[in-house]
Amino acid sequence: MKIDIPTNHPRYSSLMSREKIVEGLHNLVVTESGLIAHGRGESLDYFLGETTADFGREACRVAVAKLLLSNHAVISVNGNAAALVGQELVALSNATGASLEVNLFYRTPGREEAVEALLRKAGATEVLGVGEEASAAIDELQHARRIVSPRGILIADTVLVPLEDGDRTEALVKLGKTVLTIDLNPLSRTAQKSNLTIVDNILRALPLMVEAAGELRNRPRGELQALWDSWDNKKALARALTYMAQRLLVLAQEQA
Ligand code: ATP
Numbered sequence: 001m002k003i004d005i006p007t008n009h010p011r012y013s014s015l016m017s018r019e020k021i022v023e024g025l026h027n028l029v030v031t032e033s034g035l036i037a038h039g040r041g042e043s044l045d046y047f048l049g050e051t052t053a054d055f056g057r058e059a060c061r062v063a064v065a066k067l068l069l070s071n072h073a074v075i076s077v078n079g080n081a082a083a084l085v086g087q088e089l090v091a092l093s094n095a096t097g098a099s100l101e102v103n104l105f106y107r108t109p110g111r112e113e114a115v116e117a118l119l120r121k122a123g124a125t126e127v128l129g130v131g132e133e134a135s136a137a138i139d140e141l142q143h144a145r146r147i148v149s150p151r152g153i154l155i156a157d158t159v160l161v162p163l164e165d166g167d168r169t170e171a172l173v174k175l176g177k178t179v180l181t182i183d184l185n186p187l188s189r190t191a192q193k194s195n196l197t198i199v200d201n202i203l204r205a206l207p208l209m210v211e212a213a214g215e216l217r218n219r220p221r222g223e224l225q226a227l228w229d230s231w232d233n234k235k236a237l238a239r240a241l242t243y244m245a246q247r248l249l250v251l252a253q254e255q256a
């Protein structure tokens with residue numbers, strides 16, 4: 001069901017994102033469990049104040065530096081990411097040279113094709129991980145969750161896995177890949193296990209990453225490498241948790 005949301009509504013952006021997720025559900029792009037994952041993300045966004053914090057902005061830049069430095073970077077696209085920021089994922093792929101690969105937790109019939117169609121409509125010229133092309137497997141995982149592209153995630157040195165599941169993140173790290181993620185929950189296993197975690201809403205992070213790619217793409221490699229070398233993910237997660245905790249304390253004091 002489509003609803004008209006006035007742009008001055010205090011929760012406009014949140015309501016619009018729900019609309020996108022529900023539309024994705026009807027187009028096969030999103031699964032039922034994607035609705036739950038979205039709700040979990042939104043609740044954490046309250047703690048962040050629904051804005052990008054400095055650690056999120058920095059993480060976006062460093063993640064883009066790593067995508068630019070990598071020999072074979074892949075952007076792994078699941079249903080929620082495609083539904084929320086399909087256009088921006090294609091723009092990021094174009095700006096960094098990273099490949100796009102459909103990587104679904106639930107490969108139900110027609111779903112990967114639906115995600116591919118969405119990305120192609122947004123301008124993607126190549127989409128890996130669909131149908132016969134997804135012919136390789138990651139040993140650490142089971143069933144459909146193992147399937148990857150032999151030209152994509154299988155041979156990637158760096159993988160951006162926005163809104164990813166903890167098991168898959170762990171498997172990629174075990175395989176020696178550099179794993180970058182976007183996750184509003186600093187305590188999720190994905191956030192904890194990744195080499196770099198952008199603690200922010202994917203809706204805000206992706207446009208920032210596209211912007212950073214435009215700014216960083218012509219910088220010397222040494223400068224990009226220095227950015228990457230300076231990143232300490234444990235410290236970044238600690239900053240995110242401290243930020244949320246302090247914000248909640250201030251809000252609590254305001255209630256009293
Ligand atoms: P894990 O398996 O890593 O412990 P999980 O089981 O809590 O995580 P999943 O459902 O597997 O989570 O993955 C979804 C993750 O994406 C959650 O951590 C959720 O907070 C986060 N998330 C959902 N929507 C968004 C969004 N719009 N922006 C950023 N993160 C989001």
Ligand code: MG
Nearest residue numbers: 164165166167
């Ligand atoms: Mg999980």
